Amino acid sequence: MNIWTVDEFEKFIAAEDKPASKLAFEILFWTGMRSGELLALTPADILPDKSIVINKSFTRLDGKDIVSPPKTPKGNRTVTIPEFLYNEIYEYMNSVYEIQADERIFYFTKHHLNTEMKRCAEIAGVKNIRVHDIRHSHASMLIEKGYNILIISERLGHENVETTLNTYGHLYPNKHRELADELENMRPEID
Numbered sequence: 001m002n003i004w005t006v007d008e009f010e011k012f013i014a015a016e017d018k019p020a021s022k023l024a025f026e027i028l029f030w031t032g033m034r035s036g037e038l039l040a041l042t043p044a045d046i047l048p049d050k051s052i053v054i055n056k057s058f059t060r061l062d063g064k065d066i067v068s069p070p071k072t073p074k075g076n077r078t079v080t081i082p083e084f085l086y087n088e089i090y091e092y093m094n095s096v097y098e099i100q101a102d103e104r105i106f107y108f109t110k111h112h113l114n115t116e117m118k119r120c121a122e123i124a125g126v127k128n129i130r131v132h133d134i135r136h137s138h139a140s141m142l143i144e145k146g147y148n149i150l151i152i153s154e155r156l157g158h159e160n161v162e163t164t165l166n167t168y169g170h171l172y173p174n175k176h177r178e179l180a181d182e183l184e185n186m187r188p189e190i191d
Contacts, residue, residue, distance in 0.1 A: 002129040003137040004029075015123035021116045023092045024106055025134065027052075031079050032138030032156050035110050035131045040067050043093050044101040050086040051078045054157065060109045075157040139168050 004012065009029050016022040027038055036057035045053045055076050059066050070076055081089075093099055113131045121128040129137075135156070142152050153164035 001136050002127060002133045003140045004129060006141060008126045011124040012120050012126050015120040019092060020106055023088055024113065026085060026088060028134040029138060030085050031081060032135050034135060035113060039106050041105045042102050043099055046089050050083060051080045053078050070157060072159045074159050077157050079155055143168055
């Protein structure tokens with residue numbers, strides 16, 4: 001599993017000069033959603049409470065655009081987003097000529113995202129990762145920040161917390177040391 005740190009992502013995103021692609025990568029990194037979920041987003045999915053409703057997925061198969069339900073039942077979820085991202089999404093949607101509430105925000109496919117990632121990673125001088133690895137980057141960032149695994153699992157739309165632990169459990173070894181150090185500090189000094 002390859003991931004980007006926040007610093008690596010910031011270098012990458014600074015190299016992206018296409019507004020739609022830039023926003024797509026911002027959404028992927030700061031929400032952890034799957035690329036198909038991103039590509040199915042419509043203006044109606046962006047809520048005023050600064051959250052995104054994820055209830056469908058997009059793929060192009062044999063030249064046909066297909067919008068279907070998420071990968072799993074728990075894939076139907078609402079993900080909260082930071083204010084800066086909400087503002088960026090609305091600014092972009094307002095720049096798109098007469099986009100309707102039920103129209104896809106992004107007109108491209110995963111192939112475009114792959115091509116742009118490779119191009120911008122090279123320009124930025126960061127390692128090239130897969131589009132899906134942006135999702136791993138988001139989860140890893142949340143784990144590093146100490147968020148509860150249940151919250152991370154719900155945010156990612158995993159069917160159960162075991163899926164999240166099986167995928168990201170290897171990122172927890174340093175957390176065991178941090179826990180032991182905290183316990184050490186909690187014990188009162190004994191003379």
